[in-house]
Amino acid sequence: MEKWTSGAAYDQWMGRWSRLLADEFLNWLSLPSHLRWLDVCCGSGVLTKAIVDRFAPARVAGVDASAQQIRFAREHRNGPAVSFETGDAMALPFDEASFDAIVCGLGLNYVPEPERALLEMRRVAVPGGVIAIYVWDYAGGARFLREFWDAAAATDREALAYDQGHRFPLCNPEALRKLFERACVEQVRVRALDITTRFTSFDDYWQPFLTGQGSAPNYLETRDELTQNAIRKRLRDSLPTDAEGVIELPARAWAVCGRR
Secondary structure, rough: OOOOOOOHHHHHHHHHHHHHHHHHHHHHHHHOOOOEEEOOOOOOOOHHHHHHHHHOOEEOOOOOOOHHHHHHHHOOOOOOEEEEEEEEEEEOOOOOOOOEEEEEOHHHHHHHOOHHHHHHHHHHHHEEEEEEEEEEEOOEHHHHHHHHHHHHHHHHOOOHHHHHHHOOOOOOOHHHHHHHHHHHOOEEEEEEEEEEEOOHHHHHHHHHHHHOHHHHHHHHOOHHHHHHHHHHHHHHHHHHOOOOEOOOOOOOOEEOOOOO
């Protein structure tokens, strides 16, 4: 149900919120400089770049299943200590104990077997190394997504099958904690990451849904024009808008970290 074929379109759809979340996430981790980092499911490289900007890493490797995303990351987020390569999160192309910190931003729920991917992250971490991920709170906390899915469900009875709140039961604090514990990750901590998504107008909110990248845009792309217009109208009528047409919605992700 997901298509990740354009780094530029992904940045338009999710990039600005990914950057805000990356800052909150890295603030929470508060790790020292000059570590060796691995960014799993790195996509267009938003989190990778934030790591470089903040921590002056000795090395940071990004890996993603999408060759198109990796190509974009190489073109736009490369650097002297940075490498990007195509790879499977469930079979990471790195030796055991190669990294001091392994992270995964907004990607683990899309991996077919998340526990297998986490075991791979544990394998490539040094003893005592940090393993940390974050995912959207699709069920309720990520309002810019929840508003869309609620409008879609009220318009199209097939929308529920695409709704990430139903498809990704992993994306809540208790499920994340249990996942880490099953993978024998120690010193597990869970925290909410809260940001505000600000849209300058309804069009600024709506246009990213037309990119075809990710669950909601992929779903919308499969609907006929009548259904698309009905969802758009319902959202325009229901979203909270101030006198200048600005829409501000709270958005929450859940972060979990531990050590090998």
